[in-house]
Amino acid sequence: MSSTMVIRQPQPVMDARESDEWGSGICDCCEDLPGCCFGFWCFPCFACKTTKDYGQCLCLPLLDSFGFIPPITMSMRVSMRQRYGIKGTMCRDCLYATFCTACAWCQMSREMKKRKIQVVLVSAKNA
Structure with missing residues (x-):
């Protein structure tokens, strides 16, 4: 019985998209028509x-119905702007959340x- 020692494991390679702008505009519903129809x-x-x-918690958006400005x-x-490094202001986020709620959610979904980062194993062999 022979044993093989693995000295170096393959590491995941991540291809991150580096951009400080939203990938689509607030009204670009045609980029994901099924998603926007679902949202509408x-x-x-x-x-x-x-x-x-x-x-995040599944039912969190249901709390938005308790105020003028939808806090969730x-x-x-x-949160999404901070996670992805997107430029913007809280004032603009507040305006979109209040007056373009469905469009804001569709933009976040797109x-x-x-920005979904796929993990690809390089030089991985089946044993």
Whole structure:
């Protein structure tokens, strides 16, 4: 019985997109028509699904209905800008969250799809 010692494991290679701008505009729904239709026709479900995909509590967007400025929508935009290094202001996030809520959620969903980092193993061999 022979044993082989592995000296170096293959490391994951990440291809990150370096940009400090949103990948799409607030009204670029044609870039993801199915997603935007889902957001338009069943907005609460779409917002909950997007929040879950982002790694937060599924029902968090339902709290937005208790105020004039939707705090969860604004918080998600600010968090996403910080996570992805996107330029912007809290004032603009507040305006989009208040007056363009569905479009803001669609933009965040498109951004998550565009910024999803795939992990590719290089030089991995099946044993």
